[in-house]
Amino acid sequence: DAVMTQSPLSLPVTLGQPASISCRSSQSLVYSDGNTYLNWFQQRPGQSPRHLIYEVSKRDSGVPDRFSGSGSGTYFTLKISRVEAEDVGVYFCMQGTHWPYTFGQGTKLEIK
Amino acid sequence: QLVESGGGLVQPGRSLRLSCAGSGLTYYEHAIHWVRQRPGKGLEWVAGYLRDGERVGYADSVKGRFIISRDNARNSLYLQMNSLRPEDTALYYCGKDLRPGDLFFWGQGTLVTVSS
Numbered sequence: 001d002a003v004m005t006q007s008p009l010s011l012p013v014t015l016g017q018p019a020s021i022s023c024r025s026s027q028s029l030v031y032s033d034g035n036t037y038l039n040w041f042q043q044r045p046g047q048s049p050r051h052l053i054y055e056v057s058k059r060d061s062g063v064p065d066r067f068s069g070s071g072s073g074t075y076f077t078l079k080i081s082r083v084e085a086e087d088v089g090v091y092f093c094m095q096g097t098h099w100p101y102t103f104g105q106g107t108k109l110e111i112k
Numbered sequence: 113q114l115v116e117s118g119g120g121l122v123q124p125g126r127s128l129r130l131s132c133a134g135s136g137l138t139y140y141e142h143a144i145h146w147v148r149q150r151p152g153k154g155l156e157w158v159a160g161y162l163r164d165g166e167r168v169g170y171a172d173s174v175k176g177r178f179i180i181s182r183d184n185a186r187n188s189l190y191l192q193m194n195s196l197r198p199e200d201t202a203l204y205y206c207g208k209d210l211r212p213g214d215l216f217f218w219g220q221g222t223l224v225t226v227s228s
Contacts, residue, residue: 001172014156031213035212035213037212037213039213039214039215041155041215048205048218048220048221049155049205049218051210051214051215051218053217054210054211054213054214055211055213055214060216066223073128090154091152092155094155094208094215096126096212096213096214097213098214099162099169100157100169100171101145101157101160101215102157103154103155103156103157104154105154106154106155107121112193
């Protein structure tokens with residue numbers, strides 16, 4: 001199975017400042033069709049996960065453009081350009097290239 | 113779009129069947145999954161159907177104990193959970209992809225508690 005490792009696991013950030021979360025896979029996430037199925041989710045307290053980004057860097061409709069994803073192969077990053085109060089929650093990466101799908105451990109973003 | 117049900121308190125060793133109702137669960141062009149979240153913990157993929165609608169997969173932690181199935185006529189997905197253990201205690205979500213390799217749609221989850 002592809003093991004997904006996130007860091008940091010806890011991320012205190014000052015409002016208006018940037019934040020960055022990394023996600024590393026134990027295997028390349030490039031699929032045979034050439035696409036890389038790396039996703040990012042946000043889970044606010046008491047809510048179901050919300051899908052933010054697919055295929056490394058493509059934002060879902062309605063996701064603010066302060067969220068961006070980047071990376072390739074086995075190393076990926078989620079960046080928030082200016083953290084807002086509503087961004088508090090846990091962020092997960094998930095790979096959808098290899099079966100079974102696997103998640104990172106989650107990064108808890110809080111306001112400093 | 114997805115609504116889970118069937119959770120509850122069950123004794124170790126007993127069985128429980130979870131259901132998930134929603135549109136698009138019978139369409140073979142979507143992968144559909146069960147994902148769980150233990151209290152205060154991260155997300156764990158449990159079982160799912162691939163996009164071909166036929167092949168299924170299970171996490172090692174549930175293989176041989178859980179069975180995923182679907183009922184096309186009822187637009188429903190199921191998870192039969194047998195030989196339950198305390199470590200199966202979790203909020204169970206069903207999910208569906210929008211595009212290959214993602215998990216876009218989520219239900220609100222149904223809580224399973226395994227305890228004597």
